[in-house]
Amino acid sequence: KAQEGKTVALLFDSLVSPFWVTGIEIMREEAAKRGWETLEAISNFDDNRQFEQVRAMIEREVDGILIIQTDANAVIPAIREANAAGIPMVHFNRPPAESDAYSVAIQADNRAIMRETVQFLVDEAKRIGGTYKAAILIGDLGDVNAIQRRDGFFDIVDQNKDIIEVVSRISTEWNADKAFAGLTNALQANPDINFLVTSSDFLHPQIEQALKIAGKWNKRGEEGHVLFAGFDGDEGAYQRLLDGFLDACGVQNLFLEVDMAFGAFTDLWAGEKPEKLLLDPGFVITQDNLEETRDAMWGFSVWKNQQG
Amino acid sequence: MTPPHAGGEAFLQARELSKSFFGVKVLKEVGFTLDKGEVLGLVGENGSGKSTAMNILGGIHQPDSGQMTLAGKPYRPTGPKDAQRAGLAFIHQELNLFENLSIEENVFISGFPKRRGLPLINRRKIGKETKRLLDLVDLGHPPGTRVGKLSQGERQLVEIAKALGFDAKVIIFDEPTTSLSRRESEKLFTIVGRLKAQGIGVIYISHILGDVLRVCDSVQVLRDGAVAGGGPRASMSIDKIISMMVGRKIGNLFPPRESHPGEVVLDVAGLTQPGVVKDVSLSLRSGEVLGVSGLMGAGRSELARILFGLDPFKSGTITVEREPLENPSPEICMARGLAFLTEDRRAEGLLMEASIRDNVALSSLNSYARGLSHRLSWPKLDRDVAEVSDKVKVNTSDYIRMLVKHLSGGNQQKVVFAKWLLRQPSIFILDEPTRGIDVGAKLEVYKIINQLVLDGAAILFISSEMEELIGMCDRIMVMNRGEVTGFHERGDFDGERILETAMSVGLREPEQADRKER
Amino acid sequence: MPIDAAETPVDTKVEIPKVRAFRRLLERLILSEYLVFYITGVYFLIVWPIVPEIASFSSLRNILTDMLPLLVVAIGQTFVLIVAGIDLSVTGVIAMASVVGASIMTSDGGYLQGSALAIPVGIIAFLVVGGLIGGFNGWCVTRLNMPPIIVTLTGMMFLGGAAIWFTKAHSPTSSIAGLPRAFVAIGGGTFAGVPIALFVAIAVVVVAHFLLSQTVFGRWLYAIGINPKAAKVSGVPVDKAILWAFVISGVCAAITSMLLTGRLETGTPVLGQRILLDIIAAVVIGGTSLAGGKGKIIWTVGGVLFLVTIDASLKLLGSSLFIVFAVKGGVILLAVGLDAMRQRILARGSG
Amino acid sequence: MQVGENRTTLLLLNAAPWVAFLAVVVVFGVLSDRFLTIQNFMNILTQSSHIAIMAIGITFVLLTAGIDLSVGAIMYVAVAVLALFLGGIPVVIAFPLVGLIGVALGAMNGYFVIKLRGQHPFIVTLATLFILRGAAIFLTDTRMVFVEESVMSLGRTSYFGVPWAIWVFAVVFVIAWIVLRETPFGRQIYAVGQDPTAAAKAGINVPRILFSVYCICGFLAAVGGLVSIAQVAAASSTFGFQIEFPVIAAAVLGGTSLFGGRGGVVGTVFGAVLIQTVQSGLVMTNATPYIYPLVTAVIIFLAVLIDGLRTSILDTLGRRKIRVEEIA
Ligand SMILES: Nc1ncnc2c1ncn2[C@@H]1O[C@H](COP(=O)(O)OP(=O)(O)OP(=O)(O)O)[C@@H](O)[C@H]1O
Ligand SMILES: Nc1ncnc2c1ncn2[C@@H]1O[C@H](COP(=O)(O)OP(=O)(O)OP(=O)(O)O)[C@@H](O)[C@H]1O
Numbered sequence A: 001k002a003q004e005g006k007t008v009a010l011l012f013d014s015l016v017s018p019f020w021v022t023g024i025e026i027m028r029e030e031a032a033k034r035g036w037e038t039l040e041a042i043s044n045f046d047d048n049r050q051f052e053q054v055r056a057m058i059e060r061e062v063d064g065i066l067i068i069q070t071d072a073n074a075v076i077p078a079i080r081e082a083n084a085a086g087i088p089m090v091h092f093n094r095p096p097a098e099s100d101a102y103s104v105a106i107q108a109d110n111r112a113i114m115r116e117t118v119q120f121l122v123d124e125a126k127r128i129g130g131t132y133k134a135a136i137l138i139g140d141l142g143d144v145n146a147i148q149r150r151d152g153f154f155d156i157v158d159q160n161k162d163i164i165e166v167v168s169r170i171s172t173e174w175n176a177d178k179a180f181a182g183l184t185n186a187l188q189a190n191p192d193i194n195f196l197v198t199s200s201d202f203l204h205p206q207i208e209q210a211l212k213i214a215g216k217w218n219k220r221g222e223e224g225h226v227l228f229a230g231f232d233g234d235e236g237a238y239q240r241l242l243d244g245f246l247d248a249c250g251v252q253n254l255f256l257e258v259d260m261a262f263g264a265f266t267d268l269w270a271g272e273k274p275e276k277l278l279l280d281p282g283f284v285i286t287q288d289n290l291e292e293t294r295d296a297m298w299g300f301s302v303w304k305n306q307q308g
Numbered sequence B: 001m002t003p004p005h006a007g008g009e010a011f012l013q014a015r016e017l018s019k020s021f022f023g024v025k026v027l028k029e030v031g032f033t034l035d036k037g038e039v040l041g042l043v044g045e046n047g048s049g050k051s052t053a054m055n056i057l058g059g060i061h062q063p064d065s066g067q068m069t070l071a072g073k074p075y076r077p078t079g080p081k082d083a084q085r086a087g088l089a090f091i092h093q094e095l096n097l098f099e100n101l102s103i104e105e106n107v108f109i110s111g112f113p114k115r116r117g118l119p120l121i122n123r124r125k126i127g128k129e130t131k132r133l134l135d136l137v138d139l140g141h142p143p144g145t146r147v148g149k150l151s152q153g154e155r156q157l158v159e160i161a162k163a164l165g166f167d168a169k170v171i172i173f174d175e176p177t178t179s180l181s182r183r184e185s186e187k188l189f190t191i192v193g194r195l196k197a198q199g200i201g202v203i204y205i206s207h208i209l210g211d212v213l214r215v216c217d218s219v220q221v222l223r224d225g226a227v228a229g230g231g232p233r234a235s236m237s238i239d240k241i242i243s244m245m246v247g248r249k250i251g252n253l254f255p256p257r258e259s260h261p262g263e264v265v266l267d268v269a270g271l272t273q274p275g276v277v278k279d280v281s282l283s284l285r286s287g288e289v290l291g292v293s294g295l296m297g298a299g300r301s302e303l304a305r306i307l308f309g310l311d312p313f314k315s316g317t318i319t320v321e322r323e324p325l326e327n328p329s330p331e332i333c334m335a336r337g338l339a340f341l342t343e344d345r346r347a348e349g350l351l352m353e354a355s356i357r358d359n360v361a362l363s364s365l366n367s368y369a370r371g372l373s374h375r376l377s378w379p380k381l382d383r384d385v386a387e388v389s390d391k392v393k394v395n396t397s398d399y400i401r402m403l404v405k406h407l408s409g410g411n412q413q414k415v416v417f418a419k420w421l422l423r424q425p426s427i428f429i430l431d432e433p434t435r436g437i438d439v440g441a442k443l444e445v446y447k448i449i450n451q452l453v454l455d456g457a458a459i460l461f462i463s464s465e466m467e468e469l470i471g472m473c474d475r476i477m478v479m480n481r482g483e484v485t486g487f488h489e490r491g492d493f494d495g496e497r498i499l500e501t502a503m504s505v506g507l508r509e510p511e512q513a514d515r516k517e518r
Numbered sequence C: 001m002p003i004d005a006a007e008t009p010v011d012t013k014v015e016i017p018k019v020r021a022f023r024r025l026l027e028r029l030i031l032s033e034y035l036v037f038y039i040t041g042v043y044f045l046i047v048w049p050i051v052p053e054i055a056s057f058s059s060l061r062n063i064l065t066d067m068l069p070l071l072v073v074a075i076g077q078t079f080v081l082i083v084a085g086i087d088l089s090v091t092g093v094i095a096m097a098s099v100v101g102a103s104i105m106t107s108d109g110g111y112l113q114g115s116a117l118a119i120p121v122g123i124i125a126f127l128v129v130g131g132l133i134g135g136f137n138g139w140c141v142t143r144l145n146m147p148p149i150i151v152t153l154t155g156m157m158f159l160g161g162a163a164i165w166f167t168k169a170h171s172p173t174s175s176i177a178g179l180p181r182a183f184v185a186i187g188g189g190t191f192a193g194v195p196i197a198l199f200v201a202i203a204v205v206v207v208a209h210f211l212l213s214q215t216v217f218g219r220w221l222y223a224i225g226i227n228p229k230a231a232k233v234s235g236v237p238v239d240k241a242i243l244w245a246f247v248i249s250g251v252c253a254a255i256t257s258m259l260l261t262g263r264l265e266t267g268t269p270v271l272g273q274r275i276l277l278d279i280i281a282a283v284v285i286g287g288t289s290l291a292g293g294k295g296k297i298i299w300t301v302g303g304v305l306f307l308v309t310i311d312a313s314l315k316l317l318g319s320s321l322f323i324v325f326a327v328k329g330g331v332i333l334l335a336v337g338l339d340a341m342r343q344r345i346l347a348r349g350s351g
Numbered sequence D: 001m002q003v004g005e006n007r008t009t010l011l012l013l014n015a016a017p018w019v020a021f022l023a024v025v026v027v028f029g030v031l032s033d034r035f036l037t038i039q040n041f042m043n044i045l046t047q048s049s050h051i052a053i054m055a056i057g058i059t060f061v062l063l064t065a066g067i068d069l070s071v072g073a074i075m076y077v078a079v080a081v082l083a084l085f086l087g088g089i090p091v092v093i094a095f096p097l098v099g100l101i102g103v104a105l106g107a108m109n110g111y112f113v114i115k116l117r118g119q120h121p122f123i124v125t126l127a128t129l130f131i132l133r134g135a136a137i138f139l140t141d142t143r144m145v146f147v148e149e150s151v152m153s154l155g156r157t158s159y160f161g162v163p164w165a166i167w168v169f170a171v172v173f174v175i176a177w178i179v180l181r182e183t184p185f186g187r188q189i190y191a192v193g194q195d196p197t198a199a200a201k202a203g204i205n206v207p208r209i210l211f212s213v214y215c216i217c218g219f220l221a222a223v224g225g226l227v228s229i230a231q232v233a234a235a236s237s238t239f240g241f242q243i244e245f246p247v248i249a250a251a252v253l254g255g256t257s258l259f260g261g262r263g264g265v266v267g268t269v270f271g272a273v274l275i276q277t278v279q280s281g282l283v284m285t286n287a288t289p290y291i292y293p294l295v296t297a298v299i300i301f302l303a304v305l306i307d308g309l310r311t312s313i314l315d316t317l318g319r320r321k322i323r324v325e326e327i328a
């Protein structure tokens, strides 16, 4: 095959959450399957360093660059450099800002997925009845995905102001200690919080800890259960769905996204010009559809591996 | 009652101790002996190596060569702790107390008694023990008082108490009375007598030769790091000690000068800063040297600092060449023709890590800057620096690369002089300009001063050396406790009387403050 | 044993002069003020066979352009270190100036959107932000008697937060894009094939070098760094000079911010957040002392060159973050170790 | 006269942190009715405990006029080792081992600080900060690490109604307080910080003291890491990142001088609690998240400003007075 022996650069800005770790593992496997070689670099959230990494990869004459940038605007010059060098560039999970430079972005439809997830929670609330005090753990305010997820959340709760009041917006900056402290304090200020959404599943351990301390870590159907939804679809989320603590989780279809990204490279090498933004529709996994949908959930396969 | 010592040797013996700092030989084969119950006086000019010799005894410095024996055994302390263990207590020249700790903690800092079986300080014990020691030196403060709250003299007493607590066989006093009043000094002499009676050896360093002759059994004189002489008290006199210290008669030291005072260039009236100086008035003429005398802590340096805008003052006026000097700062004062030679050349006078040129040029940079960018004109600067440095005879040819820290004290002092000469100021405030420099260098300094006066400069000459003031000044102003207590005219100079004026407002009797001699 | 002993003297007689000569050469190298340039050269020669790409024209060009932003801010830091201060707020300045400047020039809702004045005013805004923050730092240090470390540390925290806040008020996204092409050229453009940033950096180097080595102000800074008390007694306007050193540091950080903002075509509030330690490390490795009174622009150029060369090689090697961190930490330790050794040799040399 | 005014100002400045604390409590108490509750007070103490413990450690270092920037990195390394290698081991064995790692890393700092004397500890610990963060990233591969349930459950355990973290905090505080005030070692730390040359002359083994304080600081950084991880259950690659800032700030806020010899752990604990009180108050009043770093920065700034003013007044008061009766 003409594709064999290609080299692809994987430029991550970090590997902080299981999502990225699993992502890079799936990529390595997929690439190996296709006979590609990979080069990896992590920028540790530094836009300028990432720009320099892109230039270094161009220097190494790779065949394609897969990038997870920190900032949507600041990545544009890097795309230009890649364009000038004729090297295809694919953005994974975070699209760049609008510009004349050409690259392909794969992204989960965060807002839609979050809407759907929160909608499930609201339906549950209506089913049970009563009024709700809601809290959301917001991600880093510099991250598009975090903002889209927050917006998806507010799209739905704002339509249901009659039964849901948002009493706490907890800024986590994607930082576990901040999330924990923030949630503990929020629970202190509003002990009657009973509707909780997190913008990422990697904060589950902290949430569990905080809810346990507050005596609110109860299963679905039990007295004092907090309606709880997550996002990403990692193995912890699966476990908590299984145990009945988590009601719903918006899942990014990681397998699909990697496949789309590598497909985009193949297309680009073949001289085609895919759309600039390719959306992963994602899906919501809930207590109700757990059995049917879990095979598409990346966290489930990680979970299965861990179970041995 | 000198006990017999082993093998005919003295209790403490030092032989041929040598020590260099940064290539400069500070001690040259110095030796001395000390018996039990003997008080040995160590005298010499500033920088003659007294403290260095004692620091070697105390384990703070290691000698380059030489041997010491203590009680017949070789003695070579590798650190202060070592010396303490061997039975040596040391009262340092600069006080060695921690202001943030209490008196009792200071006394026991190098070895606290602990509570039985616990690593905790036995507070009761150190309190009791400290109280006993403080009683010995007549200091009434509770042992828990923070040392930061004590006055300088009280701190010196704490140092002495601390040394007494060591149960030492030898005690070194390095200038212990600098901050003590007469009464406290007397108390100290009693203590020394008592130590002597207990068979403890005492080394006593002081610049007050009268005291030395009074308390010591024998005297040893150092000059330029070498032993210049010595002997039992009976064979010594103040004159003899001085000529040993200095190496020649003092009379030659002051080159003669004609004086022709002119206009008043610096006029100070009613200068007052609470707690520092009170109602100081003086007038200084061009072509005149006005000496300022006083005991340590009389406020002379403080007065000089106020005049140069380094410290604030509350009321009074300073007039320079008939124009009032408002809100003085060093920059303003320099623009008005003042120069200030600080008494602390290490801390305030020099950039030790910089070259001679950088030091000499520092105060005059602006006059060598050209254009909008203030670009320096190096060739001209270098030429002038070399010229002025040659004039004061700085002992090197490489002004550009030689670092000041490698110069000897006297040469360093000349660099400070050169710095101010380059500016060509008309009024000099000299605070102890000959401090810590050797006799030859002193003579150079006096010549520079004479030349300046001949060229019409006015000089305020602060000095603690009476002889120097008498030899150099046209008039001497005397201060005590921040007040002017009198003026003496040339021809009417008399050391005894000046000293009397310096003490005329007694330290302990503020009600006599208005008795001024004119 | 006795047989060996009989032979050894012969050996040593031959060896000693060589060993001595080698030692002397080593000492001379360590004492040289251009040590860091030699080390960089040696390092380069070592990695060349491993990653031959490093010697390619475009790679060398990348090293050059990568070092420019770091160089400019490090030069500002040199001034502050010379007066025995430190400026940790530079990253805050970089972030704040970036978003303030961008908010003026951006084509989506900038204050001077589309106006001919947008770029000049934007550039002035960068410099004013830097100058004001630097001035504030200097004022706190000289007038309020606060330690520079803490003043600038809180400055860094405050400005980092404030820059995000500011961005939020001016842009729906997390950064401000849409900057005019002419401005962007400062960071990424070329003139006659030479990066414009290079001209900017050279100008900064020349002015800084001139200030430090040729002017009264420069002499004052060194004097203050060596002994502020003596400087004051000698009539040096100590407070004023320290204040200006901080202003220069702020302005240099602002210029760096311009270069980075232009390069990324984006005003972002996290710009430069992670390079603080690189900046200080570069200056110190060059030979400028944290204790003050010692430092040269050319040394800082060497320090930055060294750091960027190492970085470039690590990037080309595809090294993990761990190695990057460890190498940087090791390099700083090495630099301070060398400096300690240098001090010891100097003390011995004069003793 | 002037000095008399100075004394009043000094009194005010000395009281300023307490006044500020009171003001903070009152403001948040008015803004949120849940703020002034025992439970919230417990929360604040719990959440500030890891900062306070580390700040106590850094107090030892600051008292010798040093600084340790690597505490956050030590904390991360310690926790990473716990999570990755000490998984199956019971906590009674695992925790002391982690503490030992802290001591070892602190000893590394101490060694370099002593060996590279003349180099400010700032730059030395900056270098070890880099190296240790690198080592932690190497160990974790930047992944999030999780600790066992046995560790996590400690984060939820209370004895006599008081959370585990507060007990640890209290024990560390009491021991540190006793060590600094009542042991020869503690008093010698103060002496070294005040004047290392004089301390050496008094026969104190200055390098040994310096080495020990960095070991203590490293140990308490590891303990802080344990207390923190027991609460938050998992550590990402940002664990302990830049935590040195609030930690140093807590100590300085509590009156410990950056120039050595002055301060103590009581103030430090106070500083840590004050910072956490503000943070928690901001969350409770649902303040916009952007304001957090700003408020924290301003508080630290004011604290140091007060410290600076206090120091300069102390200097003025400490100046030699020739005419004592005029200032009495
Ligand atoms: N640690 C040191 N480093 C360098 N030079 C030193 C050191 N200690 C002393 N000196 C130098 O050694 C010489 C002798 O100093 P020393 O303190 O022994 O004099 P001294 O006789 O005690 O004088 P004084 O009467 O002023 O106390 C001086 O020139 C001094 O500058
Ligand atoms: N009573 C004291 N309290 C505190 N420090 C003192 C005291 N007396 C002297 N000193 C310190 O010792 C140093 C040496 O004193 P110095 O020989 O300069 O005294 P002086 O010049 O006679 O005093 P003054 O300059 O006040 O007349 C002084 O600079 C001062 O810092």
Ligand SMILES: [Mg+2]
Residues within 6 Å of the ligand: B050, B051, B052, B093, B174
């Ligand atoms: Mg002496």
Ligand SMILES: [Mg+2]
Residues within 6 Å of the ligand: B300, B301, B343, B431, B432
């Ligand atoms: Mg004086």
